Amino acid sequence: MQAGESAQDLDLVLKSLWAAYQQGERRALARLLTLVDQAAYRRTIYKCLAHAFPEQTSLTVAVTGSPGAGKSTLIGKLLPLLRQQGRTVAVLACDPRSPLTGGALLGDRIRMPVPVDEQGIYIRSLATPPGRQGIAENLDVRIALLEKFGFDWVVIETVGVGQADVAIGDLVDFLVLLIPPESGDEIQWEKAGLLEIADLVVVSKGDLPGAARTAAQLQQTLNLPGFPPKPVTVVSAAKNLGLSDLVSRLMQSPRRRRLQEYYARRLLLLAQEILAERFAEKKDLVARVLEEARQNGWDTWEAACELARRLSENGH
Amino acid sequence: MAARTRRIVLAKVGLDGHDRGIKVVARALRDAGFEVIYPGLWLSPEAVVRVVAEEDADWLGISLLSGAHLILVPKVVELLRQQGLHHVRVVVGGTIPEEDVAALLACGVAKVFGPGSSLSDIVRYFQDVDSHASR
Numbered sequence: 001m002q003a004g005e006s007a008q009d010l011d012l013v014l015k016s017l018w019a020a021y022q023q024g025e026r027r028a029l030a031r032l033l034t035l036v037d038q039a040a041y042r043r044t045i046y047k048c049l050a051h052a053f054p055e056q057t058s059l060t061v062a063v064t065g066s067p068g069a070g071k072s073t074l075i076g077k078l079l080p081l082l083r084q085q086g087r088t089v090a091v092l093a094c095d096p097r098s099p100l101t102g103g104a105l106l107g108d109r110i111r112m113p114v115p116v117d118e119q120g121i122y123i124r125s126l127a128t129p130p131g132r133q134g135i136a137e138n139l140d141v142r143i144a145l146l147e148k149f150g151f152d153w154v155v156i157e158t159v160g161v162g163q164a165d166v167a168i169g170d171l172v173d174f175l176v177l178l179i180p181p182e183s184g185d186e187i188q189w190e191k192a193g194l195l196e197i198a199d200l201v202v203v204s205k206g207d208l209p210g211a212a213r214t215a216a217q218l219q220q221t222l223n224l225p226g227f228p229p230k231p232v233t234v235v236s237a238a239k240n241l242g243l244s245d246l247v248s249r250l251m252q253s254p255r256r257r258r259l260q261e262y263y264a265r266r267l268l269l270l271a272q273e274i275l276a277e278r279f280a281e282k283k284d285l286v287a288r289v290l291e292e293a294r295q296n297g298w299d300t301w302e303a304a305c306e307l308a309r310r311l312s313e314n315g316h
Numbered sequence: 317m318a319a320r321t322r323r324i325v326l327a328k329v330g331l332d333g334h335d336r337g338i339k340v341v342a343r344a345l346r347d348a349g350f351e352v353i354y355p356g357l358w359l360s361p362e363a364v365v366r367v368v369a370e371e372d373a374d375w376l377g378i379s380l381l382s383g384a385h386l387i388l389v390p391k392v393v394e395l396l397r398q399q400g401l402h403h404v405r406v407v408v409g410g411t412i413p414e415e416d417v418a419a420l421l422a423c424g425v426a427k428v429f430g431p432g433s434s435l436s437d438i439v440r441y442f443q444d445v446d447s448h449a450s451r
Contacts, residue, residue, distance in 0.1 A: 027400065030372040034323075103346040109367065110356035116363050123370055127351045 014044050021149065026122065029149050033124055036138045036145070039277070049144050056257055058147040060154045061250055062168045064134065064194065065178030067160025070204035073237045074178065075157055076112035079121055081247045082153060088120040090151040092143070094136045094159045097127040104128075108157060122151065133167035134158035140171055140266055161194070169197040170265045174253040176200050176246075179218065181210035189221035198230070199256075200249060206236035279311055322446050323351045324375040327364045329392060332382035333357055337410065341377065344435045345442060361388060365395040368404055375442070380410040390423040397424075405445065409433065 014035075020028035035041040063071045075091060082089050093108035106125035114121045126136035135158055136142075146154045158168050169175050177198035189195060201222065203215040215234045222230040233249070235242035256262060286307060293303035326342050328335055335357055342352045355367045368376050376396070378389060389408055396404055408420055409429040417428045426445070429438055 027369055030370055034372045097351075098346065098349075101347055101349045103349045104351045105342055105346045106351060106353045107356075110354065113356075114366075116360060116366055125353050125371060 010040055011044065014041060014048070018048050021145075024150070026119075029122070029145065030124070032145055033142055036141050042138060042141060045141060045145070049141070049148060056147070056255065058143075058151055058154045059174070059250070059253065059255065060143055060147075060156070060172040060257060061174045061176060061253070062156040062158060062172040063176045063178060064158040064161050064165070064168055064198075065204070066162070066180065066183065069160070069178040069180045070237060071157050071160075071178055072108040072111035074202075074204065074235065075108075075155055077237045077240070077243055078155070078247060079112060079114065081243060083118070083120055085247065085251070087152040088150065089153040089155060090122040090124070090146040090149075091155045091157065092124055092126055092136070092139065092146070093157045094126045094128040094134065096159050097129045099130045122146070128159045133165040134161035135168050135171070140270070143171065163191060163193040163195075166194055166197045170262065170269065173255045173257050174199045174250065176202055176250075178202050178204045179214065180204050181206075181208050181214045183214070186217050186221055189218050195222065195230075199253065200246075201230060201232045202242075202246065203232070203234045204237070206234040206241050207239045211236075282311060285310060322375065322442075323353065323371060323373045324377060324442070325353045325355065325364070325368050325371055325373040326377045326379065327355060327359055327367065328357045329359055329361060329364055329378055329380065329388045330382055330384050331358065332380060332384070334381040335379070337381070338377075338379040340435070341379070341409065341438060344439050348439045348443065350442065361391040361395055364392055365399055365401070368396065368401060369399055373404060374446075375405050375407065377407045377409060380408065380412070383411070385410070385412055386416055386419060389420055389425060393424040407441075409438070 017028050017031055021032055032045060036045055063075055065071055072093065079089055079091075091112065093106070093112075095104060095106045095108060097104040104127035106127060108125055109123055112123055114123065128134065128136040135156070139156065143154050143156070156168065156172060158165070175198050177194055177200070179201060181203060195201065201218055203211050203218065205211060211234055215232055219232045222232060231249070233242055233246060235246055237243070289303060289307045289310065292298070292306070298306065324345055326338050328338060338354070342354050345352050353367065353371050353373065355364075359367070364376070364378070376392070378392060380388065385408060393406055396402070396406070405426045406424065407427045407429065408425050412420065412428050412430040414430065417430065420428050427441060
């Protein structure tokens with residue numbers, strides 16, 4: 001889009017795209033999934049999507065875990081099984097964006113081969129900036145676009161994450177955490193964070209030595225008497241073990257997004273993003289307050305309160 | 317409005333398992349700030365075009381070291397046209413003999429990087445065309 005393009009042109013572009021999207025044209029879907037990154041388009045796309053409480057026709061599942069845990073491979077293996085069950089699936093595969101150059105190498109598709117004429121699967125790779133807990137920007141609106149397009153399942157693969165990257169839990173119905181064998185002792189599984197948020201813990205690479213022990217440790221530690229149970233299972237993509245069991249568990253999974261809490265969090269997150277964008281545009285105001293702080297001898301807290309006050313004053 | 321990061325699909329087409337070169341180019345373009353999508357080895361022309369469409373890519377770079385470029389590349393370009401992906405610029409790299417370059421350009425390829433091409437030339441080409449491009 002050119003810098004001089006007017007709001008009217010933008011509406012025209014989007015109008016024809018939206019019509020094609022509603023006709024089920026995958027190219028229009030692909031284009032919209034790109035355009036959501038531009039604020040002006042995003043606003044209009046939210047408008048087209050219409051409600052803050054969309055009809056939830058899809059089951060949204062996230063697969064998360066450390067780098068190399070086997071997330072892409074597992075998703076690649078689940079795709080044909082889900083198709084056998086008659087489900088259509090869209091995948092949003094996140095890989096990291098460089099903090100230095102903004103570039104990215106998106107390589108998740110390598111492990112998700114799809115028959116060329118398979119119209120029931122759609123895969124999109126997303127570059128994910130650092131500091132976002134392993135999920136690409138504007139993921140919620142992308143999920144909504146895929147859902148409204150008619151996919152039965154929307155599967156999100158996060159960037160390889162650590163113990164505390166829990167934000168994905170706010171966006172999906174069901175969260176699968178992959179843990180490779182030999183990646184910790186009992187004390188690791190006591191720790192707060194991702195393990196608490198996960199709906200299902202899956203030990204990957206189940207054909208490797210140590211997988212059974214890791215699974216047994218997790219099973220024991222996460223299922224202490226008197227605490228809510230947390231299912232643990234083992235898969236091996238290489239040997240096709242545990243995959244259909246995983247699919248049937250996912251099929252029966254509850255829909256977390258139906259909870260009021262989900263909408264509340266989503267709105268709050270979006271509002272935070274909007275405020276952060278607005279604040280980032282006010283660099284001169286920050287410099288001014290800093291200068292005043294110097295002159296008036298304010299402490300850091302006072303200066304920050306003053307900045308917050310002024311930012312919210314002229315924030316519209 | 318800030319320009320968005322340009323997306324490049326880099327692909328190996330046909331029975332050609334040599335991906336050292338394409339990985340090096342992928343790294344250089346990544347470091348130049350592009351989003352590079354690499355879908356792996358042994359793709360059919362149809363599969364490559366599917367990836368370009370799904371990823372809403374601006375560029376397709378095809379690497380061939382198999383000698384099949386005069387058969388496979390025109391097929392990919394034709395499929396892109398059939399799918400309405402006219403805006404996608406196609407670049408070819410690999411062991412392309414000098415005498416085949418004209419035929420590739422004639423079928424709609426934007427640029428050919430044969431043996432001896434330097435990484436900085438490749439990156440500069442993408443950057444130069446990109447700075448004039450709009451969509």
